[in-house]
Amino acid sequence: MLRCAACSTGYDVVDGIPDLRVPTPAWVDFDRDKAEARRLAALGPVSAEALARDVFGSRPHWTEARIRFRTQQVLEGPSRATRELDTWLAPAARAQGPLLEIGCGTGGLLAALPPDRAAIGVDVSLAWLVVAKRLLAEHGRHFPLAAAVGEALPLPDGSAGAVVALDVIEHLADLRPVLREIDRVSAPGAALAFSTPNRFSLGAEPHVGIWGVGWLPRRVQPAYVEWRTGEPYTFARLLSAREALGLVRAHSRFDAAAEAPPIPDEELARFGARRAALARAYNTLTRTPGMRQLLLAIGPFFHVTGRKQA
16 A cells, blocks of 8 residues: 555555556546456466467457457557657657656556656556556566546656657546646656547547547437447547647647658558558658648647647
């Protein structure tokens, strides 16, 4: 049990990871997630691969191929992140002060950081943090991890030199309080970087694999997805680049810009011949100055980067 010195509130600790979550609407049920984290921790010194496979394998109706694919994605996370840290994430990676990753998941980005880089990982899922701790250890990294929500980050004011959130903001019930928290914990001059799918992409909605979801009014999106897939559509709220930048500027002091990046090579390798050809054509257009604004509007995803103003 971890106890707050200021208010004496007690917080559970699982596998050395404190559970600092406060009641907030989220995609994960906190009690079930904590029970899952304890179960994973009790498995003992097994590999990150075995833990990830266990989590995916417990999901109903998942095929062996899907379990294997998603487990491989976890293991490839550090190598993917290494390439990103050399490109659009370089300002965050090189910033002075600790790097905070919100929604660190299975720890791929943290595992790719230099071992002497100060960094902190938080995620709403304690179970995935158990997997992340194992993956980090396998890569010789031992950064602090904590279960927390973006609406109540467990850091002092002005303590972070960079804040990164990869494929996270689209799963938040409300981005505004999270941006205010990011602003609070960030030092002047801190770097901001996040990636997210584009609401108005001409491609399929990535979480459900069907076209046209983002072009519908938000109030009818859940009914449309359930009609098409039979599955609920909750805690998925895709933004356009214009919406995202507007929120960043309204609820933080970050000077931010957005870009439509090329589709990574590791994703292209998984595409069929026709889809890969279209993706390579898209990547060519991302390098064409006159096309960048159009692709930012209708491309599959976008990056937002910025610096906090004093």
